[in-house]
Amino acid sequence: MIRRLCVVLALVACLGASSSAKSQPPPSTAQSEFEPATAPAPGDQMAAAPLVIAAYGFVWLATLFYVWTIRRRLSKVEADMRVLERRQTERR
Amino acid sequence: MKYVPALTVAVAVLFVSAPILVAMAPYESTMGLVQKIFYFHVPSWIAMYTAIYVNGAASALFLFRSRPAADRVGAASAELCVLFGAMGLVTGPLWGVKAWGHWWIWEPRLTMALLLWLVYISYLLVRRYGGPGSEKLAAAVGVFGTAVSPFVYVSVNLWRTIHPLNSVVPTLKSPFRPAFGISSLAFLALFGLLLALRVELGRRQAALDALYLADED
Amino acid sequence: MNFAAIAWLVLRKDLAIETRSWEIVSTTLFFAVSCVLIFAFAFVKEEAAPGAAADAAAGILWIAVAFAGTLALGRTFERERYGDTLKALLLAPAPRPAIYVGKLLGIVLLLAAAEALLVPLIALLFGAPFFSRPLILIGLLAAGTVGFGAVGTLFAAMLVRARTRDVLLPILLYPITVPVIIAGVRGTSALTASPVNENLALMWLAILTSFDVVFVTLALWTFEPLMTE
Numbered sequence: 001m002i003r004r005l006c007v008v009l010a011l012v013a014c015l016g017a018s019s020s021a022k023s024q025p026p027p028s029t030a031q032s033e034f035e036p037a038t039a040p041a042p043g044d045q046m047a048a049a050p051l052v053i054a055a056y057g058f059v060w061l062a063t064l065f066y067v068w069t070i071r072r073r074l075s076k077v078e079a080d081m082r083v084l085e086r087r088q089t090e091r092r
Numbered sequence: 093m094k095y096v097p098a099l100t101v102a103v104a105v106l107f108v109s110a111p112i113l114v115a116m117a118p119y120e121s122t123m124g125l126v127q128k129i130f131y132f133h134v135p136s137w138i139a140m141y142t143a144i145y146v147n148g149a150a151s152a153l154f155l156f157r158s159r160p161a162a163d164r165v166g167a168a169s170a171e172l173c174v175l176f177g178a179m180g181l182v183t184g185p186l187w188g189v190k191a192w193g194h195w196w197i198w199e200p201r202l203t204m205a206l207l208l209w210l211v212y213i214s215y216l217l218v219r220r221y222g223g224p225g226s227e228k229l230a231a232a233v234g235v236f237g238t239a240v241s242p243f244v245y246v247s248v249n250l251w252r253t254i255h256p257l258n259s260v261v262p263t264l265k266s267p268f269r270p271a272f273g274i275s276s277l278a279f280l281a282l283f284g285l286l287l288a289l290r291v292e293l294g295r296r297q298a299a300l301d302a303l304y305l306a307d308e309d
Numbered sequence: 310m311n312f313a314a315i316a317w318l319v320l321r322k323d324l325a326i327e328t329r330s331w332e333i334v335s336t337t338l339f340f341a342v343s344c345v346l347i348f349a350f351a352f353v354k355e356e357a358a359p360g361a362a363a364d365a366a367a368g369i370l371w372i373a374v375a376f377a378g379t380l381a382l383g384r385t386f387e388r389e390r391y392g393d394t395l396k397a398l399l400l401a402p403a404p405r406p407a408i409y410v411g412k413l414l415g416i417v418l419l420l421a422a423a424e425a426l427l428v429p430l431i432a433l434l435f436g437a438p439f440f441s442r443p444l445i446l447i448g449l450l451a452a453g454t455v456g457f458g459a460v461g462t463l464f465a466a467m468l469v470r471a472r473t474r475d476v477l478l479p480i481l482l483y484p485i486t487v488p489v490i491i492a493g494v495r496g497t498s499a500l501t502a503s504p505v506n507e508n509l510a511l512m513w514l515a516i517l518t519s520f521d522v523v524f525v526t527l528a529l530w531t532f533e534p535l536m537t538e
Contacts, residue, residue, distance in 0.1 A: 051190055055129045055183040056111075059136070062182075063282065066175050070289050077296045084303045155534045203491070210484040217480055223472040232467060232531050236460065236485050239527055 096292075099285035106278035129187040131271050135279035136180040137205070141241065142283055143173035144208065147215075148238025151231035163227050164294035166234055168287050170215045176283065177209035211237040312410075315403045319411025320418075323385070333384050334419060341377040341423045342430065345369060349434050366437030367497035370427055371453065371490050377423050378457055379479050382416060382465040390469045399536055409462060409532040413525075416458040424450050437501050445510050446500055452517035453493035456524055457486050463528040467535045492517045 150166035153159055184202070185195045196202070211233065218230045327333060348369045389395040398408050428446070432439045439446060464481050468474040496513030499506040 051186045052128050055132055055186045058182045058186075059132050059179050062175060062179055063286075066171075066286065067289070070286075070293055074293050074296065077293070077300050081296075081300050081303065084300070084307055088307065155531055204488065207484045207487050214480045214484055218471075218477060221473050222468075222477060223470070225470065228535055229467050229471065232463070232535055233481055233485070235531060236524070236527060239523055240485055240488060 095288050096285065099281060099288060102281045103278065103285050106274060106281055109274055129183050131275040132279075133180060133183040133187060134272070135276040136176050136183060138276055139279040139283040140173055140176040140180055140208075142280065143169045143176060143287075144212070144238055144241050146287070147173060147212070147234045148241075151234030151238070155228060155231045155235065160298060163231070164291050164298065165287070166231060167219060167227075167294055168290035170212050170219075170230070170234065171290060172283060172286055173212040174209065174216065175286070176279070177205070177212065181206065181209060208237060208241055211240070312404060312407045315407035316410040316414065319398070319408055320414045323412070323415040324418075326388070333381060333388075334422065337377050337381045337384075337419060338423055338426055340380055341373045341427055344373040344376055345427060345431055345434065348372070353435070363435055363437045363501060364498065366431050366435040366439070367494050367501055369435070370424075370431050370497060371493045373427055373431075374420060374424060374450075374454065375457065375483070375486070375490055378416070378420050378454075378461060379482060381419050382461045382482075383475060383478055385412070385416065385419075386465045386469050395466070395469055405533045405536055406529045409466070409528060412466065413455075413458050413462045413528075416462055417454050420454045420458060421451075424454065438503075439497075439501060441505050442500050442507065442510070445507065445514065446497065448514050449493055449496045449500075449510065449517065452514060452521055453489050456489040456517060456521045459521065459524045459528050460486050460489075463532060463535070466532070489517065489520055492520065 147166050147169040150162045150169060153162035154166055188197070189195050215230050215233045215237065218226050218233055220226075222229050348365070352365045352369075386395070389398075399405065401408075428439055428450075431437060461478075461482055465478055468477055468481075471477055492513045496510045496517070499509040499513065
């Protein structure tokens with residue numbers, strides 16, 4: 001009973017928050033759409049290239065690092081498993 | 093584990109085709125070349141939010157039904173949330189320093205994205221250092237983290253800000269769409285692949301723990 | 310016994326224990342005041358006019374509340390752990406969420422006392438016009454305290470058995486409750502701006518209220534499975 005009441009109150013509160021939020025005037029300074037351009041702005045390309053390369057490079061490095069940590073942990077688990085299995089067969 | 097080969101192929105195809113499409117996409121009129129970071133920045137956040145919601149569902153399932161598989165998926169998705177969040181938090185400032193002139197701005201959306209990343213780092217810290225029974229504590233953190241995330245998404249629309257609004261993606265014009273679509277698919281496929289690998293690691297660790305317990309008897 | 314009666318009993322128990330020694334109340338209040346003084350030394354320059362740091366006042370208020378609240382949460386549950394009374398409470402044939410609500414009310418009362426002291430103090434030290442819209446300010450403080458307390462009570466209760474509970478509580482609590490702090494600070498600074506931006510403050514109050522409902526509901530749902538081990 002109390003849980004249902006809480007759920008109803010939560011929905012009402014969220015509706016209230018969103019409707020009061022809609023009453024705010026929309027922000028004007030932010031970009032709301034991307035416009036395609038036909039040619040790069042002159043003098044703009046060179047300074048941005050290292051940033052783009054750094055961004056893409058980081059994504060690749062982070063992915064490879066994570067896969068490496070998974071592989072390292074997996075091989076440790078498998079080594080422990082082999083030790084345990086050997087111990088169990090020695091017991092028998 | 094059975095999905096891993098198919099997912100690896102999918103990820104490879106997508107990550108090879110994505111840069112080609114990104115290079116073919118036109119330059120954006122005000123931001124030029126640096127806007128191309130968008131194709132890796134936004135899909136990183138999409139993958140991070142996917143990880144957050146997967147973690148929320150898995151944590152809730154583990155809290156209320158105590159299924160160990162749910163706990164493994166929760167741990168895996170928390171690690172992926174931190175990974176993709178790191179990607180988003182690094183690519184964002186690299187774009188921002190050129191587009192806005194600052195490395196970091198304390199406006200609500202960036203701040204709250206950083207906070208969500210910190211929530212999932214705290215999830216991993218609790219799992220590691222919380223002592224026995226910390227899986228349930230971490231699951232509670234995951235549930236709360238997921239509950240906070242909608243407020244993050246709404247925040248930019250309630251505050252005057254220079255971060256591109258949420259409306260950029262729905263109104264994306266057609267020259268930008270193929271590259272964005274392929275990049276998003278690439279990141280989601282990468283998320284799926286890494287999740288499968290990490291859950292497999294969790295499964296093997298659980299099997300090892302069971303072996304240790306049997307060994308002690 | 311019904312839900313409200315049990316929550317009230319838990320609250321009365323805490324109040325009875327506290328009024329014997331006033332230990333947690335006095336130390337928390339003094340800590341909150343020291344926090345504000347440190348911020349005063351950090352932000353106010355000697356040659357500046359008295360009202361110069363007024364913009365920082367809203368932030369300082371909420372930071373002091375957050376820090377004092379974290380300490381109070383840790384101390385309250387440390388008391389329970391020391392007397393092993395939490396286990397006894399959980400063994401009682403009472404609905405667990407009622408126990409949670411009782412503890413939450415205790416923390417909210419303690420933080421309300423701290424805020425009653427802090428608001429006039431900060432208004433005095435920083436020259437901040439906190440009293441232009443007192444009702445909205447009280448609403449913001451109440452909603453923010455309930456939100457912060459809801460998450461804090463749950464996490465402090467579940468960390469009682471953890472080894473590194475002292476440092477883990479802030480680590481877990483702050484990222485999740487910073488949205489509450491942000492909403493509180495933005496709402497309060499809307500009230501201290503000139504001219505007073507009432508609509509903005511009311512908007513943040515609405516957001517705080519929806520935070521509260523979501524977090525209290527979540528905490529009520531998860532308290533039971535978390536305390537069963």
